[in-house]
Amino acid sequence: MITAICFYIFATILIGSGIMVVFSKNPVHSVLFLILAFFNAAGLFVLLGAEFVAMILVIVYVGAVAVMFLFVVMMLDINFTELRKGVQDYLPIGLLIGIILMVEMVVIVGGWSMTDGIAVTINSATPKVLEVTNTDAIGRILYTDNIFLFQLAGLILLVAMIGAIVLTHRKRSGVKKQDIGKQVRRRRHEAYEAVDVKPGQGI
Amino acid sequence: MGKYLDVFMNWLFGYQMSDGVILAVGTIANVLVVALPVLLAVAMIVWVDRKVWAAIQLRKGPNVVGPFGLMQSFADGLKVFLKETIIPAGANKFLFLLAPGLSLIFGLVGWAVIPFGEGMVISDLNVGILYLFAVSSLAVYGIIIAGWASNSRYAFLGAMRSAAQMVSYEVSIGLVLVTVLLCVGSLNLTDVVMAQRGISLGLFNGYFFTGLMPMFFIFFISALAETNRTPFDLPEAEEEIVAGFQIEYSSMSMALFYLGEYANIILMCGMMSILFFGGWLPIVDWKPLYAIPGVIWLFGKMFFFFFCFAWIKASVPRYRYDQLMRLGWKVFLPVSLIWVVLTSSYLVFFGKFSA
Numbered sequence: 001m002i003t004a005i006c007f008y009i010f011a012t013i014l015i016g017s018g019i020m021v022v023f024s025k026n027p028v029h030s031v032l033f034l035i036l037a038f039f040n041a042a043g044l045f046v047l048l049g050a051e052f053v054a055m056i057l058v059i060v061y062v063g064a065v066a067v068m069f070l071f072v073v074m075m076l077d078i079n080f081t082e083l084r085k086g087v088q089d090y091l092p093i094g095l096l097i098g099i100i101l102m103v104e105m106v107v108i109v110g111g112w113s114m115t116d117g118i119a120v121t122i123n124s125a126t127p128k129v130l131e132v133t134n135t136d137a138i139g140r141i142l143y144t145d146n147i148f149l150f151q152l153a154g155l156i157l158l159v160a161m162i163g164a165i166v167l168t169h170r171k172r173s174g175v176k177k178q179d180i181g182k183q184v185r186r187r188r189h190e191a192y193e194a195v196d197v198k199p200g201q202g203i
Numbered sequence: 204m205g206k207y208l209d210v211f212m213n214w215l216f217g218y219q220m221s222d223g224v225i226l227a228v229g230t231i232a233n234v235l236v237v238a239l240p241v242l243l244a245v246a247m248i249v250w251v252d253r254k255v256w257a258a259i260q261l262r263k264g265p266n267v268v269g270p271f272g273l274m275q276s277f278a279d280g281l282k283v284f285l286k287e288t289i290i291p292a293g294a295n296k297f298l299f300l301l302a303p304g305l306s307l308i309f310g311l312v313g314w315a316v317i318p319f320g321e322g323m324v325i326s327d328l329n330v331g332i333l334y335l336f337a338v339s340s341l342a343v344y345g346i347i348i349a350g351w352a353s354n355s356r357y358a359f360l361g362a363m364r365s366a367a368q369m370v371s372y373e374v375s376i377g378l379v380l381v382t383v384l385l386c387v388g389s390l391n392l393t394d395v396v397m398a399q400r401g402i403s404l405g406l407f408n409g410y411f412f413t414g415l416m417p418m419f420f421i422f423f424i425s426a427l428a429e430t431n432r433t434p435f436d437l438p439e440a441e442e443e444i445v446a447g448f449q450i451e452y453s454s455m456s457m458a459l460f461y462l463g464e465y466a467n468i469i470l471m472c473g474m475m476s477i478l479f480f481g482g483w484l485p486i487v488d489w490k491p492l493y494a495i496p497g498v499i500w501l502f503g504k505m506f507f508f509f510f511c512f513a514w515i516k517a518s519v520p521r522y523r524y525d526q527l528m529r530l531g532w533k534v535f536l537p538v539s540l541i542w543v544v545l546t547s548s549y550l551v552f553f554g555k556f557s558a
Contacts, residue, residue, distance in 0.1 A: 001223075002223065028351060032298075051328065052330055052333070055330045055333035055334055055336075055337050058337040058341070059336055059377075062337070062341065063340030063341060063343075067343060067347070067366050067369070067370055068370070070347055070351075070366070071347075071366050071367070074347075074363070075363070134329075135329070178525065178526075
């Protein structure tokens with residue numbers, strides 16, 4: 001009973017805040033609604049008994065990614081009325097993509113209930129909740145069963161990261177930067193010199 | 204807790220509660236049993252902070268209200284409570300008032316998984332460490348939202364600094380937590396404490412006395428940065444950006460920030476005691492010491508770390524911003540990453556992985 005009530009509360013707020021992400025006038029409000037949506041998604045995961053995924057969702061998305069979103073959105077003063085001018089032009093493409101995603105989802109969920117083979121695979125991947133914790137289960141799937149795919153994904157991300165750094169990094173001249181090694185290496189005789197000044201003559 | 208209440212209610216009114224009601228009432232009672240002392244502890248720890256700070260500067264500190272000035276925090280609380288809450292004209296009213304509340308809430312919810320003794324915990328989560336990590340990384344939202352909603356340049360600068368700082372130091376905190384949980388083999392905080400019993404030569408309780416010692420120092424310094432304490436108090440740096448994100452706040456809304464900040468600091472002290480100093484276990488694994496209740500050991504350790512926090516606040520100058528970023532990304536991140544690799548290789552090589 002309580003689970004059902006919680007599910008409906010989480011789900012309603014999730015969908016509501018998802019809609020508000022798209023429709024709110026202020027971009028910062030959009031991001032804040034996005035964060036609310038993440039929280040409620042985490043709540044749904046907890047209800048499913050997937051507490052590890054819920055916590056990772058909060059840590060990665062709410063704790064890091066959304067902070068960066070907020071950071072950027074607050075810094076850039078985006079004029080949303082300007083951005084919204086093209087809505088009519090992009091609407092057909094957006095709708096098309098939406099429909100394709102919808103159809104794909106229906107196919108996946110339909111395949112779930114219709115084919116026996118898929119159901120067997122799905123059930124084999126999830127051990128009984130009481131036997132192993134879901135941290136353990138996810139660890140086994142990721143790092144033991146599918147280790148090569150996991151490494152491959154990691155490698156792709158690494159390449160993407162290096163690519164992003166190479167593309168955006170630029171050396172600017174004339175910027176004063178602290179070089180701690182240089183500061184430490186400096187000796188006394190380089191820093192100052194003692195001059196014996198005669199009275200009335202100056203240097 | 205709920206069970207005793209049920210017995211009590213039955214005795215008093217002849218009223219039998221259903222299981223759901225027992226669970227709900229019991230949980231609420233548990234939460235109050237932890238949250239109220241935490242708030243009281245915040246009030247007292249502010250006094251301790253000011254006293255330590257004063258002693259280091261050869262002053263007396265608060266000594267007027269109550270014996271030894273003990274009631275000073277309550278007097279301050281009453282004062283801010285009676286002041287007017289000013290909302291700036293250009294501020295986003297809802298978010299402006301939401302931010303201090305968020306900061307207090309995120310300071311308090313972390314206490315749900317802190318074990319005060321064996322079985323003395325509100326919620327013995329399987330993923331306790333992750334929960335704490337998640338909660339501690341959320342504390343930044345109170346500050347960012349406050350800075351943005353105030354519609355003030357200083358406040359906004361403070362918020363931006365805070366966001367960048369917290370995201371940077373979270374990374375090293377995360378890696379430190381990974382080393383600890385590699386050694387424990389579990390994400391449950393009770394398991395973390397129990398795994399530390401006699402860990403060092405069967406003599407000391409706590410990972411601090413093993414090869415994880417450098418990780419403790421990284422965690423301690425990152426905790427300073429996460430809670431915006433000196434030397435990393437750039438988000439509120441008085442001399443540079445006046446009071447940073449708090450600049451437009453007055454009365455109770457400002458006091459809520461302080462409550463949240465100190466609740467977070469005590470939470471961090473609790474995390475340090477649990478992860479590295481054996482939580483409620485005595486420091487030395489010696490039978491007679493177990494006669495002292497575990498709660499007292501835990502509080503003693505937390506108090507010691509808080510003393511260190513206050514000590515640092517009184518004696519260390521503030522970091523420059525680029526130095527702060529350098530320390531986080533170029534020193535702590537590589538060192539903690541290397542330590543993760545070393546720890547896991549050690550555990551694999553000697554077959555000490557506890558699955």
